[in-house]
Amino acid sequence: KQQAFESEINQPTVTIDGQRIELLMNAGLISGVENVSTHGADGIGLYRSEIPFMLQQRFPSELEQISVYRTILQAAQGKTVVMRTLDVGGDKPLPYFPINEDNPFLGWRGIRLSLDHPELFLVQLRAMLQAADECQQLHILLPMVSNLAEVDAALGYLEQAYQELTQELNIEICKPKIGVMLEVPALLFQLQDVAQRVDFVSVGSNDLTQYLLAVDRNNPSVSTLFDSFHPGVLRALKRAVEDCRLYDLDISICGELAGEPLGALLLVAMGYHKLSMNQASLARVNYLLRRVNQHELQGVLKQVMMLANGHQVRETMMAFVRKHE
Ligand code: PEP
Numbered sequence: 001k002q003q004a005f006e007s008e009i010n011q012p013t014v015t016i017d018g019q020r021i022e023l024l025m026n027a028g029l030i031s032g033v034e035n036v037s038t039h040g041a042d043g044i045g046l047y048r049s050e051i052p053f054m055l056q057q058r059f060p061s062e063l064e065q066i067s068v069y070r071t072i073l074q075a076a077q078g079k080t081v082v083m084r085t086l087d088v089g090g091d092k093p094l095p096y097f098p099i100n101e102d103n104p105f106l107g108w109r110g111i112r113l114s115l116d117h118p119e120l121f122l123v124q125l126r127a128m129l130q131a132a133d134e135c136q137q138l139h140i141l142l143p144m145v146s147n148l149a150e151v152d153a154a155l156g157y158l159e160q161a162y163q164e165l166t167q168e169l170n171i172e173i174c175k176p177k178i179g180v181m182l183e184v185p186a187l188l189f190q191l192q193d194v195a196q197r198v199d200f201v202s203v204g205s206n207d208l209t210q211y212l213l214a215v216d217r218n219n220p221s222v223s224t225l226f227d228s229f230h231p232g233v234l235r236a237l238k239r240a241v242e243d244c245r246l247y248d249l250d251i252s253i254c255g256e257l258a259g260e261p262l263g264a265l266l267l268v269a270m271g272y273h274k275l276s277m278n279q280a281s282l283a284r285v286n287y288l289l290r291r292v293n294q295h296e297l298q299g300v301l302k303q304v305m306m307l308a309n310g311h312q313v314r315e316t317m318m319a320f321v322r323k324h325e
C-alpha cells in the first residue's frame with residue numbers, strides 16, 4: 001500500500017467533508033529536513049534542537065547554532081518551523097553536561113535547565129532570532145513547562161535577546177510566535193492563563209501519557225501500560241483541544257500518537273487540525289484522512305469516549321478503518 005500512500009503525498013490533507021488538516025513533520029537531524037515539501041509536509045511542527053547539541057562534544061557556539069537553525073529554516077522553504085528550545089535531561093543526556101538524578105523524568109530537564117542557565121538559554125534564543133529572515137516562519141516552543149512563572153521567565157529572556165540584537169545589529173529582528181509544550185498534566189488545567197501569555201500550545205503526547213499514567217516511556221517492563229489510547233489520556237487530550245478553542249489558543253500535537261493512523265483519526269475527531277509526526281508517517285496519515293468524514297468520526301468518538309480501556313478503543317477504531325478501506 002505504501003505506493004498508493006506515496007502517490008497522494010502532494011495532495012492537501014482534507015477530509016471528505018472539507019476539513020483541512022495540516023500535517024507537519026517532526027525533525028531533529030539536518031538530514032531529515034532536506035526537502036520538507038517532497039515529504040508532503042505543511043511545515044516542521046517540531047524541531048528538536050537538542051539533537052545537534054547531543055551530537056557535539058561541547059555546547060555549540062552562537063554562530064554554530066545560527067548556521068544549524070538557518071539550514072533548517074531554509075529547508076522548510078518558507079513553511080512554518082516550530083523550533084523547540086533545548087529539551088535535555090530525562091532520557092536525553094548531553095555527554096559533556098552530566099546530570100545524575102534518581103528520577104530524571106521528574107528532574108532537571110527542558111525549560112528548568114534553560115532557566116537555571118540563562119547564559120545558555122540566551123545564546124540559543126539569540127541564535128534562533130538571528131537565523132530567521134522571514135518573520136512569519138519561525139515559531140519558538142518551550143519544553144517541559146509546569147507552571148506560569150516558567151513561561152513568564154522564558155518570555156523575559158526572549159525579550160532580552162530581542163532587545164540586545166536590535167541594539168547590536170541595527171537591523172529589524174523578527175518577533176516569533178511563542179508556544180509551550182503541553183506535556184505536564186497540571187498545565188492542562190491552566191490553559192486560560194497560558195492563553196494570556198503565549199500564541200500556541202503543542203501537545204507532547206509522549207510525555208503527557210508518561211506523566212498521566214505514571215509509566216516510564218522507555219521502561220520495557222511497563223511498556224504495555226504505556227498507552228496513549230487509555231481513556232484517561234483521551235479525555236485529557238479532548239479537554240485540551242476544547243479549552244484551547246474556548247480561550248482562543250492555537251493548538252497542535254507533536255507526540256507519536258499524531259503519526260499513528262488510529263490516533264490521528266481520534267485527534268481529528270476531537271478537533272485537532274495540526275498534527276506533527278515523523279516523516280515516515282506522513283504519507284499514510286494523509287491518505288487515510290483524505291478518505292474519512294470528520295462528522296462521521298465525531299460520532300465514533302462519542303462511542304469511544306465511553307469505553308473502559310485502550311484495547312477496546314483500538315478495536316473500535318480498527319473496525320471503523322476496515323469499513324472505510
Ligand atoms: C512528547 O513528549 O510527546 C514530545 C513530542 O517530545 P519528546 O518526545 O521530544 O519528549
Ligand code: MG
Nearest residue numbers: 183204206207
Ligand atoms: Mg516531551
